[in-house]
Amino acid sequence: MEFNSLKDSFERVAKKQKVSYSKTHKVADLIVQEIDKAIQMVQSSTLEYKSKLAELKKKLQEVSPLSQLEGTQKELNIALSKYPKALEKVLNPDISKAYRNIEFDSRVVNQIIACHFYRQGLFEIGDCLIAEAQDVEAAATMKLLFQELHQILEAMKSWNLKPALKWAAANSDKLKENGSDLHLRLHHLQFLKILQKGSRDEALKYARTNFVSFAGNHMAEIQKLMGCLLYSDRLHESPYAHLLSSTNWDTVTEKLTRQFCNLLGKSYESPLSVAIAAGIQSLPPLLKFMTVMAGKKHEWQTTKQLPVPIELDKEFQFHSIFVCPVSKEQSTDDNPPMMLSCGHVLCKQSINKMSKNGSKSFKCPYCPTGINLTQCRQLMF
Structure with a gap:
């Protein structure tokens, strides 16, 4: 909703700018025409040029009242002055309150950025970055992986x-x-x-x-x-x-890129692009939450989970999520999903509770099968 209002504000500014440009351009053309006519009359007539200039001045005042241009420009200036405020309201420039202060390994970050450049075929920029970061080995490895791909794609363009x-x-x-x-x-x-x-x-x-x-x-x-x-x-x-149809070539080009990356053990999309796109979707609700909970900054810095649920688009959902039907808790590394001998799936903590940490067998809550903890197997999604 906020971005819709921002879009409306931009369209109002753009409309005012077009009107102002159109009027100014039209008036300028009329002024040029009148001046050209006056010059021709002065050059072809023996009359005194002062009278011609006075006549030109009168016509210019009729063609373009100064107040008309000033009014149009004033409306544009008002719209321009309001737009930065609307922009700042929606696009909060201070995002520091919505992220944690985490120490990153600069070497890893440089490799991620360089890899992104190589994926895009920007090999010189990637080499420049790695050279500045003094990480030549990573540059040679990543460059060779994607150089062949882009040579193939460039050939297909021809x-x-x-x-x-x-x-x-x-x-x-x-x-x-x-x-x-x-x-x-x-x-x-x-x-x-x-x-x-x-x-x-x-x-x-x-x-x-x-x-x-x-x-x-x-x-x-x-x-x-x-x-x-x-x-x-x-x-x-x-x-x-x-x-x-040329779309057949586009389809095959995309399929080739996907398979090439797949055989290299790399994702089709650049991890950096995915992370930034997901971050853009996550940032607004986090900023809104932290604005409301301004006094909870310290808690946000230490918690292991996000303070609010973030709904990302399906393209950002890479892993299946399992919720234990007994405890209603989402599975974690410490509490993974476990398949019982009957085929039903529960989380490990629920199984431990029902089996008293493996000291006794128990019945599956969804069928009459007797279950022994040693028969349960961890599931990997």
Whole structure:
């Protein structure tokens, strides 16, 4: 709601600015026109120029009353003066009360930032940062991991699939283990690229060479591609025209990036970007809470949990959360979820209470099965 009001304030300022610019620009054009006319009349007439200047002054006063421009500028200045106050109200510049004073390992922070630059293909900036931080080993490792990826992506921007196909062929076994059809998708794009050049025989030869190994699981898709051969000279007007959409390249590019990062054991999204985006969502409720609880700063610095519940979007939820159906408490490292021999799941502390720390068996609270603590197994989500 607060950001909506901020947006409204910005739109009001923008509207005033457009009106002011439009009026000023219009008046300036009229003034230039009148001055040009006066110059032409002075140059072509033998009359005294003073009378012409007096006539010009009169016309300029009629064209642009000074009060009109001053009024428009005054309205803009008022709107501009109010906007910073609205901005400061919503975007609190002092965020120190909403975070803890934690000591960070500067070496780790530098590596995280450098890794983010390398993910974005900003290798020179990453190298500069690591050089300043004197952490060359980390730079060499992280740079090599992502340099090949960006070379492949740059080639794909130029419709060159050779580097991508070479990488997919070298990692075909791992891609199959992950259940990925990336290798076929790349051949799919290369086949259509050849066909678009009008070389139907060459496209058929390419299909026979590269599609055979995928026929077992992807026959329907391969048959659709073979249908394209009938329309090689008018593919854009064929029932398969949608296969030529640039969105197909975007989809394959994203899939390749995901698989590349996956095989490296890295996340698709930059951890730094994710942390900042999640922090942006978390900051407003924390600031609001700490403003209300101004006297509880010390407690906030020492507590192990956030003082208020923070609802983040689904893209920031990476782990399953288990709540014990008996104690209604959320599982932790010290109180993990445990599966009973009957298949039901409780938290460890609940099981310990019911079994008197393993001294006796007990019945599952959800079925009549007798449970022994030694038969319980910890679950890993």
